[in-house]
Amino acid sequence: MDAMKWAAQWMGKHKWRLVLSIILNIVGVVLMTYEPYVFKDIVDEVLMPMRFELLVPMLLKALVIGVMFVTTRYFCNILAEQAAQEAVRNLKSALFHKLMGQTSDFYRQNTGGDLINKCSGDVEMIAHFINWILPHSVECIFMLIFALTVFMSINWQYTLILLAITPFTAIVARKLSKTVRPAFRAAREQLSFLNTVVQENISGNRVVKAFVREDYEMEKFQKENQKYKELNVHATLLWLRYGPIIQSISSLLTVVNLTVGGILVASGKITLGELTLFLSLAWALNEPMDMMGTIVNNLQRFYASVEKVRDLYYSNVKIKNPEKDLSPETVTGAIEFQDVSLRYGKTEVLKNVNLQIKPGETVGIMGPTGSGKTTLINLISRFVDVTSGRVLIDGVDVRNYNLQKLRGSIGMTMQDVFLFSDTLESNIAYGVPDAPMEVIEQAAKAADVASFVKDMAEGYDTIIGERGTGLSGGQKQRISLARALAVDAPILILDDTTSAVDMETEQYIQEQLRQLPTKATTIIIAQRVSSVMHADKILILEDGRITEEGTHRELMQNHKGYYYKTCMLQNGLEEKGGEE
Numbered sequence: 001m002d003a004m005k006w007a008a009q010w011m012g013k014h015k016w017r018l019v020l021s022i023i024l025n026i027v028g029v030v031l032m033t034y035e036p037y038v039f040k041d042i043v044d045e046v047l048m049p050m051r052f053e054l055l056v057p058m059l060l061k062a063l064v065i066g067v068m069f070v071t072t073r074y075f076c077n078i079l080a081e082q083a084a085q086e087a088v089r090n091l092k093s094a095l096f097h098k099l100m101g102q103t104s105d106f107y108r109q110n111t112g113g114d115l116i117n118k119c120s121g122d123v124e125m126i127a128h129f130i131n132w133i134l135p136h137s138v139e140c141i142f143m144l145i146f147a148l149t150v151f152m153s154i155n156w157q158y159t160l161i162l163l164a165i166t167p168f169t170a171i172v173a174r175k176l177s178k179t180v181r182p183a184f185r186a187a188r189e190q191l192s193f194l195n196t197v198v199q200e201n202i203s204g205n206r207v208v209k210a211f212v213r214e215d216y217e218m219e220k221f222q223k224e225n226q227k228y229k230e231l232n233v234h235a236t237l238l239w240l241r242y243g244p245i246i247q248s249i250s251s252l253l254t255v256v257n258l259t260v261g262g263i264l265v266a267s268g269k270i271t272l273g274e275l276t277l278f279l280s281l282a283w284a285l286n287e288p289m290d291m292m293g294t295i296v297n298n299l300q301r302f303y304a305s306v307e308k309v310r311d312l313y314y315s316n317v318k319i320k321n322p323e324k325d326l327s328p329e330t331v332t333g334a335i336e337f338q339d340v341s342l343r344y345g346k347t348e349v350l351k352n353v354n355l356q357i358k359p360g361e362t363v364g365i366m367g368p369t370g371s372g373k374t375t376l377i378n379l380i381s382r383f384v385d386v387t388s389g390r391v392l393i394d395g396v397d398v399r400n401y402n403l404q405k406l407r408g409s410i411g412m413t414m415q416d417v418f419l420f421s422d423t424l425e426s427n428i429a430y431g432v433p434d435a436p437m438e439v440i441e442q443a444a445k446a447a448d449v450a451s452f453v454k455d456m457a458e459g460y461d462t463i464i465g466e467r468g469t470g471l472s473g474g475q476k477q478r479i480s481l482a483r484a485l486a487v488d489a490p491i492l493i494l495d496d497t498t499s500a501v502d503m504e505t506e507q508y509i510q511e512q513l514r515q516l517p518t519k520a521t522t523i524i525i526a527q528r529v530s531s532v533m534h535a536d537k538i539l540i541l542e543d544g545r546i547t548e549e550g551t552h553r554e555l556m557q558n559h560k561g562y563y564y565k566t567c568m569l570q571n572g573l574e575e576k577g578g579e580e
Helices: 002-047 052-100 104-109 112-154 156-163 166-203 205-210 214-266 272-280 282-313 373-380 403-408 424-428 437-446 473-486 503-514 552-556 562-570
Strands: 335-344 347-357 362-366 388-393 410-413 491-495 521-525 537-542 545-550
Touching: 002 052, 002 112, 002 272, 002 282, 052 112, 052 282, 112 156, 112 166, 112 272, 112 282, 156 214, 166 214, 166 282, 214 272, 272 282, 335 373, 347 373, 347 545, 362 373, 362 562, 373 388, 373 491, 373 521, 403 410, 410 473, 424 437, 424 473, 437 473, 437 503, 473 491, 473 503, 537 552, 537 562, 545 552, 545 562, 552 562
Parallel strands: 362 521, 362 537, 410 491, 491 521
Antiparallel strands: 335 347, 335 388, 537 545
């Protein structure tokens, strides 16, 4: 019941549609159980006494009942479907909102295929509960109640004989419920894993081809696909093991009905018309029994899906808006790290980092791979939160900022460039969708995007493939930079932005950045000395600590430092102790 209530809440104000659908369903059952009465009267009042003048009115009566039944069933199905689709819409929106608020930790712990399956297949199973499982369950219950009421009113002994068979169906159905639920959950989890394999191969298609691993990936897919098939077959076989038993009990009911009914007619206990009524309504006992196995089967699928969807919906969002928003009216871009440490599990990524960046200052950050450079800037945007210490912007802890205000004050390019399957213009204007064309062109010029847009037939209206398919690494980086510049934010973070462009293009971009009309506080993460050598301040991060800090000239005086050695290496010079 808890799972059912949870699913029903997503219908919102459209619950009345489901309620009305159920009412119409019950009306339809009443009409179905009443129609056999007409056939009873035809036998007892028309055929037996040979009063054929009553036949036409009774047949018309049966026709009207049939039309009313079809009409109620039509509107019943329409209303249930509308309620189900409203629940799907609301639930998918809530899950998407939940996903948008999650951190990178969450996505490391949950595969893309599993998340997609929860938001699609599992949600659709909840819709199936609303528009099929629940209405059919109600129909079976009331069908049984009305049929038994009719039977008891005619001959209670006959009814009790028929009822003696039904407990066996309930016992089998309960056993089926306990057996198949774990099997269906295992199948749903395997489907999520299978979706992940497909998604990874779509995203990493070029890597697969580059390393000639098509056969390996195909074999891996076939293995997981086979496992999914086996789990589904196992779950189906479990159901089929009990399904024939339920159907056999149902068939036995028909045999008992004919045998006992014939004896009662022969002994004069019931009329031939009443036997016709019993036989006509036998389906009202048979169908609930036949449907019970299918309903239990579908209910177990529903419960398994609800568990998975609820796991996602109630997953903890670690980065939240503060209860009290202390964001300043305007952000100037002063950034300060006070004894900042960050730990992932047992791994300490940042260790007591202290740093001050003035508004409008340009700071370069270098260091070995894995030293914590990207993690450092992720703290500024609150993609992660500090384990200890504070990160301040304009003197206010970033944890006291409204998230939209905080991130809206930062233009950012990321190490892993992601472009959307949309026009070039839309990708650049992603952070400012209402930006005029001159803003987009200005950002494109500064990022040297304009140099290759002119060669595209559709210009800024050119559709970029998913993740920038068809573009070079340098082109994607420049579009990412243009997207960050178009925001015109007081803080600009460039994470390895020009690693894929040539030196000439990099110098052009640096010159354009220096000529921007509004000077943003700029943080540049790079591996090339040429990317940071003109910065106001350069930081060297090693093993989560700032080991060097100063200008290019100052750091070159430390002949044993990381910066000096890197500079000499990249310029192809020996360490002579001089400055380059």
